[in-house]
Amino acid sequence: MLETLRILEEIQRIDLEIKSLGEEEKEYMARMDGLGAELESAGKTAAAMEEGLAALREQLNGIEDRIRESAERISKDEGRLNSVKNDRELNAITKEINSANKARKQGEQEKAALMARVQEKETELARIKEELQARQEEFDRLSGELEARKEGWKSAQEEKLRARDVKKAPVRPDIIRKYDMIRSRRGGLGLVLVKEEICQGCFTHIPPQIYIMLKKGTEELQSCPHCHRLLYAELPQGELEAV
Numbered sequence: 097m098l099e100t101l102r103i104l105e106e107i108q109r110i111d112l113e114i115k116s117l118g119e120e121e122k123e124y125m126a127r128m129d130g131l132g133a134e135l136e137s138a139g140k141t142a143a144a145m146e147e148g149l150a151a152l153r154e155q156l157n158g159i160e161d162r163i164r165e166s167a168e169r170i171s172k173d174e175g176r177l178n179s180v181k182n183d184r185e186l187n188a189i190t191k192e193i194n195s196a197n198k199a200r201k202q203g204e205q206e207k208a209a210l211m212a213r214v215q216e217k218e219t220e221l222a223r224i225k226e227e228l229q230a231r232q233e234e235f236d237r238l239s240g241e242l243e244a245r246k247e248g249w250k251s252a253q254e255e256k257l258r259a260r261d262v263k264k265a266p267v268r269p270d271i272i273r274k275y276d277m278i279r280s281r282r283g284g285l286g287l288v289l290v291k292e293e294i295c296q297g298c299f300t301h302i303p304p305q306i307y308i309m310l311k312k313g314t315e316e317l318q319s320c321p322h323c324h325r326l327l328y329a330e331l332p333q334g335e336l337e338a339v
């Protein structure tokens with residue numbers, strides 16, 4: 097069984113490498129998913145802000161129209177002052193000029209306040225767009241990197257699977273099946289070391305008789321009674337580790 101255990105350990109090393117290749121790819125995908133979601137939400141925010149800005153600018157146009165109308169009225173009234181015939185007319189024109197002046201002044205104030213708001217929103221929008229662009233660039237960079245590395249991962253994985261096939265050839269198929277089944281249920285570890293009677297997979301004590309059998313090297317594979325992983329014991333240096 098020692099030889100079988102030694103091979104299983106090598107197979108497990110390959111399996112862990114294959115798993116970590118897959119995880120690397122998953123990590124990329126997760127980062128891209130996150131960025132994609134951020135891009136979408138920032139894009140929506142920017143679009144809503146553009147809409148708000150367009151409404152403000154329209155409001156601003158309306159105010160500017162009102163200011164222009166007041167100014168026109170004032171200059172027309174001022175022209176009429178030259179041909180005024182009596183006090184009553186003078187009073188009427190003066191009153192109109194005053195009211196137009198007041199309207200213009202109010203319009204100017206509203207315009208100033210609105211322009212400040214527009215400017216504030218424009219600054220914020222520019223910041224969001226800048227962020228959006230930076231995220232987009234990061235997304236494009238990751239996506240390019242992912243494409244470039246995919247081939248490498250695929251061929252590395254295939255190579256490892258071939259190496260695995262070669263390694264497992266001398267091992268009884270039912271043992272490989274058992275190892276595979278435990279590995280798939282136990283987070284990728286189907287075979288673990290027992291160190292001082294403690295299973296290094298689930299860190300519980302195993303019965304001393306199993307430990308003794310492991311140390312001696314038995315004909316049958318031993319499993320941890322708690323996590324069911326296949327077990328191997330520390331051996332005198334070189335026997336299991338030396339490959």
Ligand SMILES: [Zn+2]
Pocket residue numbers: 295296297298299300320321322323324325
């Ligand atoms: Zn265990």
